[in-house]
Amino acid sequence: MSDTSRTPEADAKYVIGVDVGTGSARAGLFDLTGRMLASAKRNITLFHEAGSMVEQSSTEIWAAVCAAVREAVSSAGVDPASVKGLGFDATCSLVVLGEGGKPLPVGPSEDPNRDIIVWMDHRAVPQAERINALGHDVLRYIGGRISPEMETPKLLWLKENRPEVFDAAWQFFDLADFLTWRATGDLSRSTCTVTCKWTYLAHEKRWDGDYFHQIGLGTLADEEFARIGQAIVEPGSALGRGLTTAAAGELGLKSETPVAAGLIDAHAGGIGTVGTGAGPQANLAYVFGTSSCTMTSTAEPSFVPGVWGPYYSAMVPGLWLNEGGQSAAGAAIDQLLSFHPAAAEARELSKRAGVSLPVLLADMAARKAGRSSDAVTLAAGLHVVPEFLGNRAPFADPHARAIIAGLGMEDDIGSLVSLYVAGLCGIGYGLRQIIETQADAGVTIENIVISGGAGQHDFVRQLLADASGKPVIATKAEEPVLLGAAILGAVAGGLFADVREAMTTLSAVETTFLPSEGPIPDIHDKRYEGFKELQALARKLRIGI
Numbered sequence: 065m066s067d068t069s070r071t072p073e074a075d076a077k078y079v080i081g082v083d084v085g086t087g088s089a090r091a092g093l094f095d096l097t098g099r100m101l102a103s104a105k106r107n108i109t110l111f112h113e114a115g116s117m118v119e120q121s122s123t124e125i126w127a128a129v130c131a132a133v134r135e136a137v138s139s140a141g142v143d144p145a146s147v148k149g150l151g152f153d154a155t156c157s158l159v160v161l162g163e164g165g166k167p168l169p170v171g172p173s174e175d176p177n178r179d180i181i182v183w184m185d186h187r188a189v190p191q192a193e194r195i196n197a198l199g200h201d202v203l204r205y206i207g208g209r210i211s212p213e214m215e216t217p218k219l220l221w222l223k224e225n226r227p228e229v230f231d232a233a234w235q236f237f238d239l240a241d242f243l244t245w246r247a248t249g250d251l252s253r254s255t256c257t258v259t260c261k262w263t264y265l266a267h268e269k270r271w272d273g274d275y276f277h278q279i280g281l282g283t284l285a286d287e288e289f290a291r292i293g294q295a296i297v298e299p300g301s302a303l304g305r306g307l308t309t310a311a312a313g314e315l316g317l318k319s320e321t322p323v324a325a326g327l328i329d330a331h332a333g334g335i336g337t338v339g340t341g342a343g344p345q346a347n348l349a350y351v352f353g354t355s356s357c358t359m360t361s362t363a364e365p366s367f368v369p370g371v372w373g374p375y376y377s378a379m380v381p382g383l384w385l386n387e388g389g390q391s392a393a394g395a396a397i398d399q400l401l402s403f404h405p406a407a408a409e410a411r412e413l414s415k416r417a418g419v420s421l422p423v424l425l426a427d428m429a430a431r432k433a434g435r436s437s438d439a440v441t442l443a444a445g446l447h448v449v450p451e452f453l454g455n456r457a458p459f460a461d462p463h464a465r466a467i468i469a470g471l472g473m474e475d476d477i478g479s480l481v482s483l484y485v486a487g488l489c490g491i492g493y494g495l496r497q498i499i500e501t502q503a504d505a506g507v508t509i510e511n512i513v514i515s516g517g518a519g520q521h522d523f524v525r526q527l528l529a530d531a532s533g534k535p536v537i538a539t540k541a542e543e544p545v546l547l548g549a550a551i552l553g554a555v556a557g558g559l560f561a562d563v564r565e566a567m568t569t570l571s572a573v574e575t576t577f578l579p580s581e582g583p584i585p586d587i588h589d590k591r592y593e594g595f596k597e598l599q600a601l602a603r604k605l606r607i608g609i
């Protein structure tokens with residue numbers, strides 16, 4: 065018998081995706097066609113300290129998440145009871161909590177509010193180097209070398225430099241796992257976080273105790289991994305009994321709303337995009353935000369030196385993942401622009417126009433060039449290797465640094481536009497280098513599917529297609545990373561059978577940016593050769609002098 069008292073609204077079903085990037089926490093409310101009805105954002109603080117230290121506050125981040133979720137729900141005007149699932153993604157930063165979930169200070173400030181070592185923090189370079197020198201077998205599954213951005217070098221740093229904090233810690237979380245614990249009280253970790261950043265071997269469903277003993281973290285193994293994850297579940301798995309009453313109150317949702325095991329942010333970008341068109345194995349997900357991540361899925365494990373992985377089931381369930389990228393990408397463009405004499409004037413202009421500085425410059429470059437592809441000529445003679453925070457892939461070299469070649473006496477906004485274009489070309493050549501390195505190891509892709517805040521501009525998309533020589537696909541989702549997180553919520557809420565079904569149903573191609581024809585490819589080929597020469601020269605200078 066049908067219930068005639070029910071309105072269509074009473075039957076409506078929505079899901080929420082939460083994305084905690086480096087600079088902000090965002091929430092998006094989606095319907096079951098993948099349409100985003102509303103979103104909201106709150107900026108979060110980064111504390112910088114000498115010694116390549118970058119810290120954050122888990123308390124601030126949780127408050128930002130709650131405020132963003134409340135605003136998204138209220139601005140969409142939907143009944144919180146119609147939210148049937150919640151998914152989280154976050155940067156791969158390390159959260160350190162004491163008994164009762166009390167934040168512990170991770171650095172010399174002694175400020176307990178600074179309880180997160182952010183992914184981009186390079187304090188653990190010496191620890192990473194010592195771990196690499198041991199050459200343990202688990203390193204084969206992280207591209208051959210551990211990165212100081214991963215969690216075990218950071219844990220070792222804590223143990224060696226802040227032993228009282230290491231000993232007092234009740235739990236060490238990847239940020240996405242912290243958020244799901246905070247929401248549900250469930251301590252399960254996601255296979256995504258622990259496989260990609262903590263050396264968990266998902267293909268064998270085990271930690272390697274020997275690795276922890278060899279590197280000096282044997283205590284974590286002796287405790288049977290109780291502080292870093294005993295229950296490890298697939299992203300999208302429903303956690304606990306859903307939202308606790310307390311968390312539901314903070315988020316403005318109903319208690320017991322299903323909550324999914326989460327993902328690292330780049331992986332959410334992958335889930336939100338790679339299901340489209342030719343599918344996961346043909347599409348490389350390029351997540352272009354503060355950093356950039358290249359996410360490539362394969363049926364069999366592929367060992368590509370200098371490219372993280374192969375990780376089993378860390379992004380698309382049942383597939384292996386190779387993850388490359390650049391530690392600074394959007395952040396490298398920001399840094400590059402800040403050096404220019406016209407930066408302050410241009411920033412004022414961008415404020416007045418209500419856009420960010422890179423968006424203003426992308427608009428100006430597109431207008432100046434007429435056709436986006438022709439903008440490469442604005443960068444004639446200017447070359448940038450934007451490795452301000454090292455080379456994440458394919459050299460796995462945290463010591464690499466940026467090069468800018470071809471500067472003159474120009475100080476006007478026009479020359480700032482040229483520098484921006486040259487910087488973006490450098491990002492594109494880094495992407496091309498990773499794609500080529502993977503191809504040499506037998507991992508080939510057809511398309512790049514783009515997401516992330518820096519990948520939203522059509523000018524950027526065309527320039528990356530030209531610089532990399534691969535079609536760049538933009539999907540219909542306005543915010544693919546948020547969609548990726550929402551997909552997890554939809555699966556946890558039982559609205560789709562699994563992540564693969566939700567991925568292919570909810571993402572679709574919007575526009576394909578094909579690499580330009582005519583004289584442009586030749587210009588990029590030559591510039592790319594120059595890029596590689598400058599990169600090699602930087603290595604030589606560093607080693608030789």
Ligand SMILES: Nc1ncnc2c1ncn2[C@@H]1O[C@H](COP(=O)(O)OP(=O)(O)O)[C@@H](O)[C@H]1O
Nearest residue numbers: 085086087088353354394395422516517518521
């Ligand atoms: N058109 C653009 N060109 C280059 N960089 C951009 C552009 N738009 C945004 N960015 C950069 O992207 C980064 C923000 O990306 P986003 O994905 O929102 O950040 P998060 O890493 O916090 O998730 C910033 O460094 C910003 O300057």
Ligand SMILES: O=C(CO)[C@H](O)[C@H](O)COP(=O)(O)O
Nearest residue numbers: 085086155156330353354355
């Ligand atoms: O290491 C990563 C993924 O493995 C990310 O680069 C890191 O989490 C930061 O992401 P974003 O640039 O989107 O803030």
